[in-house]
Amino acid sequence: MIEFSTIILQFESQGEKTGWTYIEIPADIAQQLKPGNKKSFRVKGMLDGLAVAGMALMPMGSGNFILALKADVRKAIRKNAGAVLTVKLEEDKDYKVEVPADLQECFDFEPEALQQFNTLPKSHRDYFIKWIESAKTNETRAKRIINTVNAMLRKWDYNTMIREMRKEL
Numbered sequence: 001m002i003e004f005s006t007i008i009l010q011f012e013s014q015g016e017k018t019g020w021t022y023i024e025i026p027a028d029i030a031q032q033l034k035p036g037n038k039k040s041f042r043v044k045g046m047l048d049g050l051a052v053a054g055m056a057l058m059p060m061g062s063g064n065f066i067l068a069l070k071a072d073v074r075k076a077i078r079k080n081a082g083a084v085l086t087v088k089l090e091e092d093k094d095y096k097v098e099v100p101a102d103l104q105e106c107f108d109f110e111p112e113a114l115q116q117f118n119t120l121p122k123s124h125r126d127y128f129i130k131w132i133e134s135a136k137t138n139e140t141r142a143k144r145i146i147n148t149v150n151a152m153l154r155k156w157d158y159n160t161m162i163r164e165m166r167k168e169l
Helices: 027-033 071-077 101-109 111-119 122-133 138-153 158-168
Strands: 002-007 021-025 041-047 050-059 065-068 084-091
Touching (some): 002 027, 021 027, 027 084, 050 071, 101 138, 111 122, 122 158, 138 158
Antiparallel strands (some): 041 084, 050 065
């Protein structure tokens, strides 16, 4: 496990990341966590006294990565942008996201959608699954499953699907 201190940052204007609160993981530390890797990967560890798991480190170019700090994490550690954070991280090799039964049931009726879903990198499949799982109502969950299946039939990735959904609003 690698331990370091850093300052919590916030993007002002960064495309889809605008407003995100995050910490930067310098290239040398990222290489200690997962040598030779330049793609997103999951980590676990401690943020101050808060145990975390399954959090995504995302590449930002030049070898540096970022770790987004969602509102629930910031609330739990009682810190926001500008605060110093003690970080202990290691690669989360145990992290797995399973295809929900209701999504799998829809894929059983649309095998082409399942085939396309399985061509996506694991991290991209996880975006869809987490989005479905985060629905607060059964109605929203059902709509998200339908949107996911339709996106697969159109061979869209997660970001394309979200952009197309916004156009419809």
